[in-house]
Amino acid sequence: MSGLTLGLSALGVLLILLMLRIHVGVTMLVGGAVCFLVLNQGDTSALLYTLNNLAYSRLSNYDLAVIPLFVLMGQFATHGGLSRAIFACASAFVGHLRGGLGMSAIGACAGFGAICGSSLATSATMSQVALPELRRHNYSGRLATATVAAGGTLGILIPPSVPLIIYAVLTQESIAKLFVAAVLPGVLAVVGYLLVSRIMVAREGGAENIPRASRAERVMALLRVLPVVGVFLVVIVGIYGGWSNPTEAASIGAAACGILAYMQGGLRWQGLRACLLGTAETTAMIFLVLLGADLLTTGLALTQLPAELADWVKGSGLSPMLVLVAILVLYILLGCVMDSLAMILLTIPIFYPLIMGLDYFGMTEAQKSIWFGILALMVVELGLITPPLGMNLFIVQRAAGDVSYQETARGVWPFIASDLVRIALLVMFPGISLYLLGL
Numbered sequence: 001m002s003g004l005t006l007g008l009s010a011l012g013v014l015l016i017l018l019m020l021r022i023h024v025g026v027t028m029l030v031g032g033a034v035c036f037l038v039l040n041q042g043d044t045s046a047l048l049y050t051l052n053n054l055a056y057s058r059l060s061n062y063d064l065a066v067i068p069l070f071v072l073m074g075q076f077a078t079h080g081g082l083s084r085a086i087f088a089c090a091s092a093f094v095g096h097l098r099g100g101l102g103m104s105a106i107g108a109c110a111g112f113g114a115i116c117g118s119s120l121a122t123s124a125t126m127s128q129v130a131l132p133e134l135r136r137h138n139y140s141g142r143l144a145t146a147t148v149a150a151g152g153t154l155g156i157l158i159p160p161s162v163p164l165i166i167y168a169v170l171t172q173e174s175i176a177k178l179f180v181a182a183v184l185p186g187v188l189a190v191v192g193y194l195l196v197s198r199i200m201v202a203r204e205g206g207a208e209n210i211p212r213a214s215r216a217e218r219v220m221a222l223l224r225v226l227p228v229v230g231v232f233l234v235v236i237v238g239i240y241g242g243w244s245n246p247t248e249a250a251s252i253g254a255a256a257c258g259i260l261a262y263m264q265g266g267l268r269w270q271g272l273r274a275c276l277l278g279t280a281e282t283t284a285m286i287f288l289v290l291l292g293a294d295l296l297t298t299g300l301a302l303t304q305l306p307a308e309l310a311d312w313v314k315g316s317g318l319s320p321m322l323v324l325v326a327i328l329v330l331y332i333l334l335g336c337v338m339d340s341l342a343m344i345l346l347t348i349p350i351f352y353p354l355i356m357g358l359d360y361f362g363m364t365e366a367q368k369s370i371w372f373g374i375l376a377l378m379v380v381e382l383g384l385i386t387p388p389l390g391m392n393l394f395i396v397q398r399a400a401g402d403v404s405y406q407e408t409a410r411g412v413w414p415f416i417a418s419d420l421v422r423i424a425l426l427v428m429f430p431g432i433s434l435y436l437l438g439l
Contacts, residue, residue, distance in 0.1 A: 007303035010035050014296070014346070024342040025285070028292030035299030054294045059287060062247065063169055068283040069250035070160050073257045074116035075275035077228075080261020083125045085224045086111040091133075092221040096212035099201030101137055102147045105130035106193045109151030110186070111225070113158040114232040115257060119340070119384050123152030123392045127399035137208040141403035143200055146411030149392040150193055153381040156340065158186040159236055160250070163344050163380060166290070167373045170348050175246045176239045181370045181433045185378060185426060192418035200414055231256045286341065293345035300349070313354055320358035321427075327351050328379050328423065335383015335390075343380050351376075360430070367434055374433040375426060382419045385412050 010031045017027040036047040058064070077083070090104035090111070097103065108130060113122050126148050134144035156163050159179035168175045201207045213221070235253040238244040244252065258275075261267035267275070313323055334343050355372045356365055363371065384392045387409040397408045426432050 006035060006038055007300050007308075010296075010299065010303070018342065023288075024345070025288035025292040028289070028296040028346065032292070032295030032297075032299035035296075035303055039302055050298060051295060054298065055291055058290055058294050061169070063175070064287070064290075066165055066175070066246045066250045067162060067286055068279055069247065069254050070117045070162060070165070071282045071286075072275065072279040073160075073250065073254040074118050074121050075278045076254065076257035076261045076267065077112065077115045078121050078125045079271045079275050080257065080267045081264050082115070082228055082257070082260060083108065083112050083129045085221075085264070086228060087126070087129050087133075089221040089225040091210060092213040092218045095210040098209060099198040099207060100209055101130075101134055101207070102139065102143065102197035102201055103194050105134065105147050106151040106154075106190065106197060109148070110154045110158055110190045111228065113155035114160075115228060115235075115253070116155050117160045117162045119153050119155035119381065120391060120395060122155030123149060123395045124399065126152060127396050131396070131400055135400075137210065139201075139207045140204055140411075141400060142407040142411035143204060143207070145393075145396045145400050145403050145408040146415060147193075147197055147200075149385050149390070149396040149408060149412055150196075150415035152392045152396070153384050154186065154189060154193075156384075157182060157189055157377060157381050159183065160253075161377065162286070163340055163377055164373065165246075166286070166341065166344050167348060167376065169290075170293075170345070171352055171369060171373070173369050173373060177370055177437055178373055179236060180240050180436050181374050182377065183436055184432055185374055185422065188422050188425070188432070189378075189381075189419075192422055193415060196414045196418050200411075227256075227260050231260070289341060289345055293349070296346075297349040309350065309354065313358075320360055323354065323358060324360070324375075324427065327354070328375065328427070331376065331379035332382060332386065335380065335386045340380040340384060340391075343383065344376065348376065363430060367430070370437065371426075371430045371433055375423065378419065378423050378426065382416065382423070385416060385419075387412075 013034070014027050014031040017030065018024060033047055036050065037044070040046045087104060087108035090107035091101065094100045094103050094107070105126060109122055109126050112126060113119075116122050116125075130148055131144055134147070135141070139147075159182050161179070161182060164178045164182060165175055167173065168178055231253050234256065235249045238249045238252070239246050258267065261271070331343060331347070334347070352369075352372070355368060360368055360371070384390055387393065390409070390412070393405065393408050393412065397403055397405045400408075
């Protein structure tokens, strides 16, 4: 069996195992191990030696310390009741407008995502906070659940973002630059979702507005949320301003979120225990997947699949833009059956060299790396709300209880259309994601 055939076969088996609901970290470990064993005629010594070195080199990487810290920061924000203050502030300013509560939910998801970094946590938390208010003011079940599910995707698009950190680790890219490059696309996402929410409320009718908040109420709501804004500024401005590296900024952010959660009464011993256990479980899962991805990438490199694929694309005569569009479409299709972290870890080692070897608008390799990272993040984000396996849809529908999954899936299509427009804009105008880096 040739190396190329072996590599393609390993990928096919891996996808089958994923569809059988076997953990993605385990499937990638199996795929990489099979490549090693076949190429070495069943000799396990090379596999064990490589696995030993990979485990040490990957898990001793200082940059990975930022992951549990940002996860802990999100856990404190989730269990500490900070989401209620953010939603109350957004409602005080726009809740009286037509469709204002839906817009408030999206704004609150964006604000919560700025201190959480996880889409699933944002969706789960905001479902408890925003869904009851939306239903109480006569938002249809379809519109209410779709709004929160779509807003939850902002959790990984608004920095800090765990998938962006994983991308940076895999490609040796700067975490700070990726965070800054994600700001304008994140703002575009918020604006697009706000417009969709406003249009959908006007189209369906029936949704009620809340009374206009007084100036004093707005000031009080703003004061309650200022500490959360401060945490975001300390983390992001600290990283980009060079005052702290990502690990130091994440440490400060986690400590600040813990203090805020305790002061607001949402974090006591049971809550602290849940936060620490949740952080340990999530971090262990991410590190297992990273180790599996490393072994799979090494095994595929031995089969020469990435190099052969890159040479085939260069010699095929296909335009660089057509290659990029095909990759993005494949991401969207994978999002129907895979979770976001699995997509990043499985595909970046294969697609990243392809993109780096092609010319896009005369960009440098550093610019292409940042641009492709933001595009990959956005199509991964789209997968979180793409039926039939959009994880956000399951989380929000389960929290609603009285809304079917089919209703939620139908309601999310206008938000998906907004995502597609935004992706097309960033493909055609890379400067949107690179603008802040050029200042």
